[in-house]
Amino acid sequence: MIRILFFAGLREQLDCDGLEIPAAGLRDVARVRAALGRRGERWQVALQRPDLQVAVNQALAADASPVQPGDEVAFFPPVTGG
Amino acid sequence: MIRILFFAGLREQLDCDGLEIPAAGLRDVARVRAALGRRGERWQVALQRPDLQVAVNQALAADASPVQPGDEVAFFPPVTGG
């Protein structure tokens, strides 16, 4: 399984702060994103937002970053702390 | 008269923290410096130090800066505060 997390505006948009999905075939962030998009149009739209940031195991990552079973993958809007 | 002040290492070198000199003919900093240099070799040497800073009426100035009767002219080594 892969642990998925959503934060801030994205969390509210999806009305979901996290879920687990089977890891089979999801070997990079792009594939994880695509799999989540298949959950419905709302997910498709929200996850294609071009400025969305992604972290794998709590480190900033990109679409090409590898993902393994047991990983934690988080999607979130551009950060606005400080 | 022109009020002359010396600070820090220069004050110690000249063993003098200030004096008054007649203003006649001393219409810029260069002339004030030259007049002070004529007080003796120690003064000559100390006041020709190339990195010496000078202020006229408490504002940083240069050799060409004009001087008038009643002005306060200060000579000092490069500042080292902060």
Add this chain to the structure above:
Amino acid sequence: MSVEVAVQESAFDTGAEYASLRAANRTDGATAIFVGSVRDFNNDGRVMALTLEHYPGMTEKVLADIGEQALQRWSLGRVRILHRVGQLEPGEDIVFVGVTAPHRQSALDGCGFIIDLLKTEAPFWKKESSGSTAHWVEARVSDRDALQKWK
């Protein structure tokens, strides 16, 4: 050389944080501090509250990593980064970045670098509320542009 970070709901005391950066620190003549506070963004004078959400676990790692990068790059003495989460009122302090170094330029640059990276890499999100309405703060392009000077 040390990096200390904290993510906390409680307020911090800039004077106490300064004292901690200076305690038994005779090698670093320079201390630079940056503090970010909640502004009264609305020009109509309406009091506004701010809620800070974060990504627990990742936040602390990112802050520690940013601090380490700064420490290595400028040979800093101590680095201290605090960031609040939860509900904040106008005038309250959000973030503290404190850096000590033997030389002033290192301290100032290290401090500026940390806050610039924090603004674009640390997973915090601000939600402003004013009366009954609330909205997520949009990231600013200028924050991303600010990173150019550290390339």
Add this chain to the structure above:
Amino acid sequence: MSVEVAVQESAFDTGAEYASLRAANRTDGATAIFVGSVRDFNNDGRVMALTLEHYPGMTEKVLADIGEQALQRWSLGRVRILHRVGQLEPGEDIVFVGVTAPHRQSALDGCGFIIDLLKTEAPFWKKESSGSTAHWVEARVSDRDALQKWK
């Protein structure tokens, strides 16, 4: 917008100075502070004292002028510059520069500008003493070079 400067023998309290920069200040979300402290310059561990001489009258004018320049150039909110004179012990604070602004880069740049100009234009001189010997600190070329970035 205000510039406040002080030249004083007594110690200052960075926490109190910070509080004064923030008091009833809701427009400026950013505060940058630089503090310079007496280092233990001697690597042999000998305790060293510092005496700060200044040019009374001119010092205050120069500090106020530097503060005004920074305030105009970066649209700062508040500028506060404190500098101690007289006898100082290792570990004691010498100079405080505090700046508030609506934006962080203005606050950090304004703070850096002020300390760089102070280092080359404000009439203070340091004399280090260690045991029975004392000498005037030499100005550093790097302090003059630091001004280039503000041209």
